[in-house]
Each structure stands twice: as C-alpha cells, then as structure tokens.
Amino acid sequence: MPVVPNLLPCPVAHRIRIASLISPLRRVRPRTPFYELSAHRVPTLWSLYRGLLRHAPGENASDLLFHLIRFRVRMLFRKNQHVVKAHAAKEQLVMGYKWLESFKRAEQGDIKLQNLLNRYERMIATKCEKTVWKMRILEAFNWEAKLRKRPIFKGSFIRPSFEHNLLPRLIPQPAHITGMIVRRRVARVRRWEQRETLRAGHTICGMRVSLSTALLKSAQGEAVGAAQFTKGRMLEDQCRPMCRGDCTSKGTPLVGPSGKQARRDRIANKTAQRQRERSGEVTTATIKRRRNAPPAHIQELMTPRQILMDRAVREASEGGWSGTVKARMGVHMHMSEKWKAEGGWEDQKTKKRLDDMEREIRVENERRRKGSQLDPAPLSE
Structure with a gap:
C-alpha cells in the first residue's frame, strides 16, 4: 500500500486561510421560516405597513369609516399574510416599498402622483360599491332560497315508534330529524344484536352454574352441596349484568299545543289567501x-x-x-x-x-x- 507523504506546513496554512475567507460567504439556511424571523417581521410591520398607513393619501371616505387606499392596503396585507414562499413574499415586499415611495412623493407635492392616486381612490370606491351591491343581492337571493326551503309545521305529527317519541311533521323535513331517526334505528339494531349475544352468554353461564352445582352435590353430599350452591348463586349474580344490553331512546316532549296553534294558523292563512284571491290577486x-x-x-x-x-x-x-x-x-x-x-x-x-x-x-x-x-x-x- 503506497504511503501518502505528509503535507508541508505552507499548503496547510494556505488552505486554512482560504477556508477562513470563504466560510463567512457560505449561505446558511436557518431552521426557522423567514416569516417568523425578527429580521423580516420588524421591517415589514413597523416600517412598510405602518408607513403605508401613515402616508396613504385620500380624503374621500364614502360609506367607509377609513380612507379607501388605507382600506386597500389592509386588504392586501391580510390577503398575503399566509404567503410562505420566499420569492413570492419578496415580490410583494418590493411592490409595497414602491407604493410607499410613491405615497411619500405625492405627500411632498408631486402633482402627477397625486392625480394618479386620486383616480386610484375613485376606482377603489367604485369597486367597493359594486361589491356591496353584489353582497346585498346575494343576501336577498339567499334569503328567498331560505324562505322557499324553510320547514313549515302544519299541525300533523309523526307517529311514535321504538326509535322516537311523537315528533312534529315538518314540510320539508329537516335533515337533522331524518338523521336522528336513521341513527336511532341503526343503534336499536346494534343493541338488539348485542342483547342476543349477551343472552346467549348468560344461558351458557347458567348451564355452567347448574353443572357445577350438580357435580358438587353428587361428590360431597347434600350439606357440602348447599354451601357450594351459594357460591354458584354468586357466580350467577356475576353473569346477571350481561342481560342488560337494551335501553330505551329518549323521546321528545309532547307538542300538542303547538300543533293546535299550527292548525289555527293554517286555517287563518288559507282564509286570508282566499280573501286575496276574491279581491283579484x-x-x-x-x-x-x-x-x-x-x-x-x-x-x-x-x-x-x-x-x-x-x-x-x-x-x-x-x-x-x-x-x-x-x-x-x-x-x-x-x-x-x-x-x-x-x-x-x-x-x-x-x-x-x-x-x-x-x-x-x-x-x-x-x-x-x-x-x-x-x-x-x-x-x-
């Protein structure tokens, strides 16, 4: 095996010097994400975000309680607060500092930027107004759809069964009532199967107790058999809880008065409807x-x-x-x-x-x- 000669002191010192120069330039990836570092949070929140809100121009508040450009700044920061990619966050930060510079120049008297920001503010106001009207129309549509599908109690009832007690019959029937009935039916079947299993185990346990008692009586006599019979009864008492597998479902309270009132309301509604029809509606x-x-x-x-x-x-x-x-x-x-x-x-x-x-x-x-x-x-x- 060839012998590797030892390096001279000069090359070793040269390598150490080069390593000392290159090591500070090596990129160190921190274990903590960038959005949790103080080097990112402090300048972004205290310099950029606070500066944008402080220097944001505009006096037209419209129906809002704050300036529209400030409102837009808040919405953009809220929208981008979950950006976790470094290059995407860098693009947004570059744009934010560009806006901050424009706000400062407009505040110092730049007419072109002032006109540009005024037009931008009017555009935001128009967009906010359109959004408000869209929300109102959507709320009206949702309310109409809710009224079309709202459950109506006409005074009839669902007959009581093993799963539930007397229930009001709502048209259309809500999903939670249907789910309750289905779950209780499935639970009743499961309890019945468990009861049959426990009953079979209880029967086997009773047979074992009888067999043990009979063997003790035949082997040790009547006196000893009576003492052992007490132990057999104790074993039977231990098996007795196995038959307690079924339980009754809790029923809802009676809704008789509400059913009568629903029938009265239905008659009143139909009477008013007939009256409107006779008047020409x-x-x-x-x-x-x-x-x-x-x-x-x-x-x-x-x-x-x-x-x-x-x-x-x-x-x-x-x-x-x-x-x-x-x-x-x-x-x-x-x-x-x-x-x-x-x-x-x-x-x-x-x-x-x-x-x-x-x-x-x-x-x-x-x-x-x-x-x-x-x-x-x-x-x-």
Whole structure:
C-alpha cells in the first residue's frame, strides 16, 4: 500500500486561510421560516405597513369609516399574510416599498402622483360599491332560497315508534330529524344484536352454574352441596349484568299545543289567501287550481261545454258568468248573491231599467246604421 507523504506546513496554512475567507460567504439556511424571523417581521410591520398607513393619501371616505387606499392596503396585507414562499413574499415586499415611495412623493407635492392616486381612490370606491351591491343581492337571493326551503309545521305529527317519541311533521323535513331517526334505528339494531349475544352468554353461564352445582352435590353430599350452591348463586349474580344490553331512546316532549296553534294558523292563512284571491290577486294556489282538470277517464266522457263549466268552477271569481255557473252547479260561494248584483238581477226595477237602456241603445245604433247607408257619399270635385 503506497504511503501518502505528509503535507508541508505552507499548503496547510494556505488552505486554512482560504477556508477562513470563504466560510463567512457560505449561505446558511436557518431552521426557522423567514416569516417568523425578527429580521423580516420588524421591517415589514413597523416600517412598510405602518408607513403605508401613515402616508396613504385620500380624503374621500364614502360609506367607509377609513380612507379607501388605507382600506386597500389592509386588504392586501391580510390577503398575503399566509404567503410562505420566499420569492413570492419578496415580490410583494418590493411592490409595497414602491407604493410607499410613491405615497411619500405625492405627500411632498408631486402633482402627477397625486392625480394618479386620486383616480386610484375613485376606482377603489367604485369597486367597493359594486361589491356591496353584489353582497346585498346575494343576501336577498339567499334569503328567498331560505324562505322557499324553510320547514313549515302544519299541525300533523309523526307517529311514535321504538326509535322516537311523537315528533312534529315538518314540510320539508329537516335533515337533522331524518338523521336522528336513521341513527336511532341503526343503534336499536346494534343493541338488539348485542342483547342476543349477551343472552346467549348468560344461558351458557347458567348451564355452567347448574353443572357445577350438580357435580358438587353428587361428590360431597347434600350439606357440602348447599354451601357450594351459594357460591354458584354468586357466580350467577356475576353473569346477571350481561342481560342488560337494551335501553330505551329518549323521546321528545309532547307538542300538542303547538300543533293546535299550527292548525289555527293554517286555517287563518288559507282564509286570508282566499280573501286575496276574491279581491283579484293571482297567487300560486290560484294558478295551480286553474291548471287542474278531472281525471283522464272522466274528462274523456265530458262534452266541451262540461269541460268549460269545470274550468269556470275552478276559477276564484264569484261574479259574472263564473258565479252564474257556480250557482247553477250548487258550488259553495263566500258571497252567494254577488253574481246577481253584478248582472243587475238583484233588484227587478234595476233590471228593467238596464234592459230599457240596452233596448234604446240598440234602436239608436240601428237608426244610425240605416241613415249612413241611405246618405250618398259626396263626390269629389
């Protein structure tokens, strides 16, 4: 094996000197992330962020309680506070120091930068206004969707079962009630299986106790068997808790008074709805009732006049021709004499006067029609 000669003192000293010069230039990657170092946090928060808020121009506060440019600075810092990449954070910091320099120059009297920042402030105000209106519209849409899907208690109930007690029937049924019923059914099946397993174990345990007692009686006599029988009963007492595997579910309190009140409210709502329909308002129930029709096998045997009368009966109106058809077919109406008053048939004198007026109008129209046919048209010169 070749022998490596020892290095001379001069090359060793030269290497030590070069290492001492290069070592301070070597990059040292800290174990702590950069956003937790004081060298990053102190200049960013106390020099950049505080300087931007202090030198931010603008007096137009609009509906906000602070300047719009300051509001924009806060939003950008809040948006970028979770940036963990060094190069991305460096780009944002360079932009922030550029803004800080622009704010200082505008504060010192730079007209161009002042106009630029004023226009930027107006742009932020417009954007904030659009965002506010979008949020309001979105809230209105969400509220309408919530009202469309809100649970309504009409006074009926879900019958009690092994899983739950008496429950109000809500339409549509909330998801948490459905989940509660499903979970309790699954838990009941699980408890029943556990009960059967424990009952089988209890039966085996009882058989062992009986066998032990019988063996002791036959081996040691009746006196000794009685003493050992007490020990067997103790063993049976130890096995007794195994049969306690089932439990009853807690039921909800009775909701009878609330159900009665819900029925009263439903009747009141339907009465008010019918009143609005009679006054001329077209509701969703009105449109749905108009679109209804008899079953297909019955409608096939109906004449066109019967179909037309069926449509009139489904109308909300109680006057005019619809009221006449309803009165003829014996349909219950809120104002049974309204169709007579509207046609002038409630009072015989009024009916006679209207008939005379109609006759006079017809005679006058006929006379004018004949006169226009006899008079020749003038000739144009």
